[in-house]
Amino acid sequence: MASDSEVVVNNKQVILKHFANGAPKESDLEVKTSSISLKVEPGSNAVIVKNLYVSCDPLMGNRMKNLGIPGLSYTLESPLEAFGVARVVDSGHSELKTGDLVWGAVGWEEYSLINNTQSLFKIHHTDVPLSYYTGILGMPGITAWAGFYELAAPKKGENVYISAASGAVGQLVGQFAKLMGCYVVGSAGSKEKVEILKNKLGFDDAFNYKEEQDLNGALKRCFPEGIDIYFENVGGKMLDAVLQNMRNHGRITACGMISQYNLRQPEGVHNLMNIVFQRIQMKGFFATDYFHEYAKFLEVVLPLIREGKIIYLEDIVEGLENAPAALVGLFSGRNVGKQVVVVSKD
The missing domain is CATH 3.40.50.720 (NAD(P)-binding Rossmann-like Domain)
Incomplete structure (x- = not known):
């Protein structure tokens, strides 16, 4: 039961309904709604984030299969995981505050509870599109x-x-x-x-x-x-x-x-x-293998973007309900550029 200070909201999710057999199909996935508390447990190091963008990546198709490799396959009846851009809603982590923008591993859902905060990078540069942190800057x-x-x-x-x-x-x-x-x-x-x-x-x-x-x-x-x-x-x-x-x-x-x-x-x-x-x-x-060199990477790539020396093509789809079709489309070459799903614009 929620406490007086706790806020529980609906949480739209894309879950794995069936393990994929061959090429992933939209029917392997299901869009459903659960609920989530927007407060972390006292003493926890976790964060709760509101997802703004999630990525579609080819490796996700492999993870939809029952590979028999611990930690690689997705879990049935659970949200898919991918790289995304999010805003911190509540935090028990000393270096991540409410309102901070981050990118890293999140669920294919509106809100994610993230216990492994080592997988998150704080976003310091917002003079470029936030969606870039699922692609060129991610x-x-x-x-x-x-x-x-x-x-x-x-x-x-x-x-x-x-x-x-x-x-x-x-x-x-x-x-x-x-x-x-x-x-x-x-x-x-x-x-x-x-x-x-x-x-x-x-x-x-x-x-x-x-x-x-x-x-x-x-x-x-x-x-x-x-x-x-x-x-x-x-x-x-x-x-x-x-x-x-x-x-x-x-x-x-x-x-x-x-x-x-x-x-x-x-x-x-x-x-x-x-x-x-x-x-x-x-x-x-x-x-x-190279995430530890992220600062070095930014020193090279950010100036190239700002000076117009490099461009980045994105194929953006609106809404989690359209995410399954966007992911499946990767395997027929439907997308042009980086496939991104907009979860929320605020």
């Missing part, structure tokens, strides 16, 4: 920055290829590479996205992988001298083709393989011996 931005600058170790003039190049991460990697003076090519899944890569984001070239009968031939056309850096977002047949086109001592940075997420049997990769022949380095990583 997890995708750190992924692009760390994967390109820290892992790929780029040099001016190198040849850079990015798959899923119009997505939340790929669009940034391409722009970072152009700022380095690299030759940059991206692939995407529609004519519209290819035009955006070339005419809006400044890529040197781009192609629609769905229209290419021979991915190996497409890459040889774009990179007659081979690829120095491949930023891997797709996997499968694309990775196989890339391995045939890497230069000696090339680097492959792998942050995702979206083509494989919904296959019951992942595709085999046949050209792995090229890693030996070309002395290729291939390394996977999570953005969370």
